[in-house]
Amino acid sequence: MKRRITPRRSGSVTAEPRRPAAAIGKTTRAEQLRRQLADEILRRGLPPGASLDETEIATRFNVSRTPVREALRQLAASGLVESRPHRGAVVAQPSFERLTGMFEAMAELEAMCAGFAAERMSPLERRDLEAIHEELRMLSHDGNPERFHDVNERFHNAIYAGSHNDYIADLALATRVRVQPFRRAQFRNLGRLATSHAEHDRVVVAIMRGDRAGAALAMRRHIELVRNEYEIYAVSI
Amino acid sequence: MKRRITPRRSGSVTAEPRRPAAAIGKTTRAEQLRRQLADEILRRGLPPGASLDETEIATRFNVSRTPVREALRQLAASGLVESRPHRGAVVAQPSFERLTGMFEAMAELEAMCAGFAAERMSPLERRDLEAIHEELRMLSHDGNPERFHDVNERFHNAIYAGSHNDYIADLALATRVRVQPFRRAQFRNLGRLATSHAEHDRVVVAIMRGDRAGAALAMRRHIELVRNEYEIYAVSI
DNA sequence: CGACGGCGCATTGTATGCAATTCGCGCCAG
C-alpha cells in the first residue's frame, strides 16, 4: 500500500510549509494522534472492536507509522485500546463482567471523592460547586442535553478536585473516560435530566454539611443509577 | 555516541546467533525491556529521579532505540516513569503530597477489595486465604523477611482476586506497584512482622465472617500503618 | 562584572526499509 500522497520530506515547496499551522499542534505528532484517536473513540467515530491498522491510520493522518505506533501503545496503556503482539490493535471491547466491574469501580471512586470532598473542600470550592449545581438546575429546565452533559462533567470534575487527592481524582477520571464509550446518551429526555439533578442535590447537600458518609452514599447511588441505564443499553445491543 | 558493539544485523557470525536464548523472551523486545526496566525501578537499581537516556539504555541492552522508546512510553503511562517531550524520561519522583495521596488511595482501594472479598469470596478462596495467612504466621516466627515479603504479596493479591472485580483489583495492584519504590524494607525486624500478622488477622477474621465493613476498616488501618512507616522513611531521606 | 543573544552539541522525534511473525488459503492425504 502506498504510504502517502505528498512526499513532505525533501523539497516540498508545496503550499504546506512543513506543518500546516504551527500553532495547531504545540506538542509532538504522537501526542496529537493520541488525542485525536482518543477523541474519535470517545465520540464513537471508532466504535468498540474497530480495528486500528497502523498503516491505514498513518495514511489517514499523513504521518509515518512511528508516531502512530506510539499513540496506539499509549492508548493501550490507558485502556481505551487493546493490543496484542503481532496481531494489531482494536478499540477496547471489555467483557460484560469487566464493564460491570468498571461501573462498580466508578461508583466507589466517585463516592470516595465525594466523601473526601465533604471533609476537605474549601469554602470557595463549595461555592463553585453550588454554582455549577445551580447551572445544572437551570439547564435541566431548559432541556439542553448537549450543554447539560458538559456542565455535568464539570460538576463531577469539581468533586474530584474537591477530594484534594490528585491521584484518586486521576483514577476516577480515567475510569470515567474508559466507560464513556459504553454510556448511551442519557440526557435525551428531560426526565433523566431532572432525576440526575435531584440525585446531585443529595450529594451537594451532604457535601455542604461536611457529611462524608452521606456524600459517599448519595454519590454511589447516583452512579449506580447511571449504571442501570447502561445495562438496559447493553442488553439492547 | 556509538550505538552498539556488535553490528548484529548483517553477517554477524558471532557466537550469539541472533537472540541470546530464544526461550528467554517469548514476547517482543519492547515488552522484555518494559519488564526489565520496571523490575530495576522496583528494586531500586534505578532510583527515583534517575534519568533514562534512550541511547544509553539501547546500548546497554543491545537493541535499537525503537523498542526502548516504546518501553519508556508504556512505563510512563503506567506511572513509574515521567517523560516530557524533547526532554527525556526519568524515574518517577512524585511530590510528597502526591505520594501521600497514593498511599491514601491504596488504603481505600485495598479496603474496598477486602470489603468485597468478605461478601464474595468462594469457600475455596477463603480456605486459600487462610492457608496463606497461616504461612505468614509461621514465617513471622521464623523471621525470614525475604520470604515474608513474597508471601505477604500473595496475601494481598488473594484479597484483590477475592473482590471478584478485576478492574478494581488492577487499580489496587497498579497503585501498590507505584508506591513500591518508596516503601522501605519494612520487614527487617521481627516486631514489624508480628504486628503485620496481627493486623492481617483482623482482616481475615472479618472476611471469614462476611463482615464487609469490618474487613474494609481493618484493611484500611493496616495500610495506614504501613504508610506511617513510610512517612518516617520519607523524612529520613 | 553581569546579562543577553547566538551558536554548536547532545538528545529526542520522525521517516523509511528490512525482518519476523501471523493468518488465510490451497493442496494433498486419508
Place this chain on the structure above:
DNA sequence: CTGGCGCGAATTGCATACAATGCGCCGTCG
C-alpha cells in the same frame, strides 16, 4: 468430503538514518 500442513501475502516489530528541538557555552555588549 474433511482435516491437516505448508506456503505466501499482509501486517507488525525492529533498526537505522535524518530532522528538529532544547540546552549549555561562550563571546560580546551594556
